[in-house]
Amino acid sequence: MISIKDVAKYAGVSVATVSRVLNNSGYVGQDTRKKVEKAIEELNYKPNEVARSLFKKQSTTIGLIVPDIMNPFFPELARAVEDTAIQLGYNVILCNSDGDQKKEQNYLDILQQQYVNGIIVSSNTLTAAQIVRLNIPVVSIDRVISKGLPTIVVENKKGAMMATRYLQSKGCRRIGHIKGNSSVVNAEERCEGYKEIIGNEPWFDETYIAEGQYDMQSSIQATLELLQRHPDIDGIFAANDIMAIGAIKAAYQLGKRVPEDIAIIGFDGISLSKATTPELTTIEQPIYEMGEKATKMLVSLMEQQTVDQENYKILDVTLIEREST
Amino acid sequence: MISIKDVAKYAGVSVATVSRVLNNSGYVGQDTRKKVEKAIEELNYKPNEVARSLFKKQSTTIGLIVPDIMNPFFPELARAVEDTAIQLGYNVILCNSDGDQKKEQNYLDILQQQYVNGIIVSSNTLTAAQIVRLNIPVVSIDRVISKGLPTIVVENKKGAMMATRYLQSKGCRRIGHIKGNSSVVNAEERCEGYKEIIGNEPWFDETYIAEGQYDMQSSIQATLELLQRHPDIDGIFAANDIMAIGAIKAAYQLGKRVPEDIAIIGFDGISLSKATTPELTTIEQPIYEMGEKATKMLVSLMEQQTVDQENYKILDVTLIEREST
DNA sequence: TTGAAAGCGTTACCAT
DNA sequence: ATGGTAACGCTTTCAA
Numbered sequence: 001m002i003s004i005k006d007v008a009k010y011a012g013v014s015v016a017t018v019s020r021v022l023n024n025s026g027y028v029g030q031d032t033r034k035k036v037e038k039a040i041e042e043l044n045y046k047p048n049e050v051a052r053s054l055f056k057k058q059s060t061t062i063g064l065i066v067p068d069i070m071n072p073f074f075p076e077l078a079r080a081v082e083d084t085a086i087q088l089g090y091n092v093i094l095c096n097s098d099g100d101q102k103k104e105q106n107y108l109d110i111l112q113q114q115y116v117n118g119i120i121v122s123s124n125t126l127t128a129a130q131i132v133r134l135n136i137p138v139v140s141i142d143r144v145i146s147k148g149l150p151t152i153v154v155e156n157k158k159g160a161m162m163a164t165r166y167l168q169s170k171g172c173r174r175i176g177h178i179k180g181n182s183s184v185v186n187a188e189e190r191c192e193g194y195k196e197i198i199g200n201e202p203w204f205d206e207t208y209i210a211e212g213q214y215d216m217q218s219s220i221q222a223t224l225e226l227l228q229r230h231p232d233i234d235g236i237f238a239a240n241d242i243m244a245i246g247a248i249k250a251a252y253q254l255g256k257r258v259p260e261d262i263a264i265i266g267f268d269g270i271s272l273s274k275a276t277t278p279e280l281t282t283i284e285q286p287i288y289e290m291g292e293k294a295t296k297m298l299v300s301l302m303e304q305q306t307v308d309q310e311n312y313k314i315l316d317v318t319l320i321e322r323e324s325t
Numbered sequence: 326m327i328s329i330k331d332v333a334k335y336a337g338v339s340v341a342t343v344s345r346v347l348n349n350s351g352y353v354g355q356d357t358r359k360k361v362e363k364a365i366e367e368l369n370y371k372p373n374e375v376a377r378s379l380f381k382k383q384s385t386t387i388g389l390i391v392p393d394i395m396n397p398f399f400p401e402l403a404r405a406v407e408d409t410a411i412q413l414g415y416n417v418i419l420c421n422s423d424g425d426q427k428k429e430q431n432y433l434d435i436l437q438q439q440y441v442n443g444i445i446v447s448s449n450t451l452t453a454a455q456i457v458r459l460n461i462p463v464v465s466i467d468r469v470i471s472k473g474l475p476t477i478v479v480e481n482k483k484g485a486m487m488a489t490r491y492l493q494s495k496g497c498r499r500i501g502h503i504k505g506n507s508s509v510v511n512a513e514e515r516c517e518g519y520k521e522i523i524g525n526e527p528w529f530d531e532t533y534i535a536e537g538q539y540d541m542q543s544s545i546q547a548t549l550e551l552l553q554r555h556p557d558i559d560g561i562f563a564a565n566d567i568m569a570i571g572a573i574k575a576a577y578q579l580g581k582r583v584p585e586d587i588a589i590i591g592f593d594g595i596s597l598s599k600a601t602t603p604e605l606t607t608i609e610q611p612i613y614e615m616g617e618k619a620t621k622m623l624v625s626l627m628e629q630q631t632v633d634q635e636n637y638k639i640l641d642v643t644l645i646e647r648e649s650t
Numbered sequence: 651t652t653g654a655a656a657g658c659g660t661t662a663c664c665a666t
Numbered sequence: 667a668t669g670g671t672a673a674c675g676c677t678t679t680c681a682a
Contacts, residue, residue: 001382001437003674003675003676004675004676004677005675013653014652014653015653015675015676015677016653016654016655016677017651019676020677020678022676022677025677025678026651026652028651028652029651032651046437046438047438047675048438048676049438049440050375050378050379050439050440050675050676051379051658051674051676051677052675052676053375053676054379054658054660054674054676055675056677057658061418061439064419068404069394069403069404069407070404072397074400075400078394078419079393079421082394082421083421086420091418091420091435092419093386093416093417093419094389094403094417094418095407095416110374110416113371113374114374114386114416216600252602274541275567276600276601277573277577277601277602328658329659329660330659338668338669339668339670340659340660340661340670341661341662341668341669341671342667344660344661344662345661347661350661350662351668353667353668354667354668357668372659375659376658376660376661376674377660377661379658379659380659380673381660382674
């Protein structure tokens with residue numbers, strides 16, 4: 001790799017001067033600048049980011065910690081983060097925490113050792129204290145860690161209310177809920193939204209709620225039990241799309257047609273929801289926008305541009321009507 | 326951040342000594358080692374990876390370049406790579422190239438500037454020359470760039486033959502093929518495998534092949550055309566799962582039942598293929614294993630452990646029989 | 651306007 | 667067995 005010294009020698013100037021034109025800082029004469037630029041060009045010189053990082057005590061890298069990139073929600077998020085980051089001059093280190101507290105702390109340590117400038121994290125277990133201790137900007141995405149921390153989330157409760165009300169409007173009389181993993185904040189919020197709408201119905205009690213683990217398998221199980229407990233259920237609001245798909249499968253297993261016998265609505269709007277048959281009606285989160293906003297927010301935090309906007313954003317969700325309802 | 330100097334001072338030794346215990350290289354006395362270890366522990370010291378990288382001219386980071394993490398094949402691959410990398414002490418920088426030659430070269434430059442030790446890449450446009458010029462190990466995954474380069478691929482042709490033969494065994498008389506993007510090598514290989522089996526059938530000609538773009542939308546279109554051209558088709562081999570799902574949708578649109586009227590088989594074995602109704606019969610690639618093997622191969626290349634094994638691996642594929650056939 | 655040199659945190663060589 | 671120090675490639679301060 002060719003270094004700043006080589007460029008300096010080639011251009012017949014000092015490394016300091018090369019550095020100045022590189023960062024255009026300080027005074028540099030017209031001709032000198034030309035010479036240096038020519039040298040850079042001809043030698044195809046690219047500054048060593050590691051050396052820069054060491055001096056500046058910060059890298060051009062950000063960390064992205066997600067529970068599991070295989071969970072269909074996260075690839076789109078990751079894509080948005082990476083797209084935005086590269087555009088702003090940053091790289092993204094991908095970390096899969098499995099929602100495990102120890103792994104998360106481990107990644108935090110590692111990222112700090114790598115001098116990453118900032119971190120975007122989707123976690124249920126991380127505490128505000130852990131984050132503050134890091135001393136670098138962190139944006140929490142999809143989940144609220146603490147009201148004081150920069151955050152991007154969506155209207156979970158409102159979305160859940162929309163979903164439930166929509167099922168009612170479609171004529172559903174008994175609406176069950178497949179709830180997400182209760183250690184996840186947004187699962188609670190979505191459940192609250194559901195209860196907000198049907199909590200006062202005379203038929204309602206807690207047995208209309210079954211808990212899944214935000215994955216397909218657990219949802220099939222949960223739905224099977226739910227429908228056996230309450231064969232009269234004609235509508236299901238699942239707390240995410242994967243579980244909604246599981247619910248559809250379970251309904252089929254019991255010989256019910258979707259949407260004729262039972263209407264099913266999901267939450268998230270992952271691309272998978274368009275690939276199923278029937279296509280899934282869902283509450284769509286602006287996933288890409290979340291990643292983009294989070295990254296922009298993080299970068300302005302990192303670059304200390306006084307964050308002109310609020311750094312706690314609650315994004316809106318949209319009902320996407322498809323075939324499962 | 327606390328540095329090696331702090332540790333040295335705290336332990337009452339020189340930085341050189343601390344460095345020795347850190348890397349356990351060179352001689353260190355028993356008691357001295359104890360003192361240093363205690364200091365490290367008590368100060369919660371973590372060595373600065375950036376400084377290390379600068380000195381060693383290599384980082385503990387590898388690059389992963391994929392066309393698009395949103396393509397369902399890649400999250401599982403990325404997960405495998407990251408899992409394996411972290412276990413071996415490396416981080417992963419994620420790059421989405423969109424298969425664009427300029428973006429790929431750009432990422433190559435950036436990764437080199439970051440002193441990454443090695444790169445795993447899935448690309449159709451990268452040339453052997455570009456890679457050799459980098460002067461760091463590169464493992465090509467899912468696509469062959471050059472026979473001489475470390476590579477992990479699967480038996481594409483064989484898998485395609487299996488798929489086509491399987492459709493025959495299920496009683497299909499007219500089998501069409503939805504081909505992948507022809508700029509992608511594996512699309513050609515899969516097409517070859519298909520032709521190998523039915524190329525000599527009296528009814529066969531090239532119009533039984535329709536080209537999609539490895540995505541759902543293009544496949545729906547391609548399948549619609551294919552089935553209108555040849556209404557007697559009763560079996561389709563799609564070059565990947567997404568396109569197979571598109572084919573199912575197209576079949577439904579034309580009022581055909583799957584698998585009763587038409588059997589459809591995919592390729593890849595992405596998790597999505599289990600989520601559809603009907604569940605998709607497919608040729609499963611060992612995606613996770615590919616990522617794992619590629620990472621291990623890359624790391625041994627990086628660490629110069631003479632690669633005991635061949636560094637050109639062709640992995641086997643498996644027929645997964647489900648409901649669509 | 652330019653250059654020399656210190657320093658970022660680490661490792662490895664050379665002394666001792 | 668241990669310490670001093672140059673070097674990795676860069677930026678920035680201080681002098682000139």
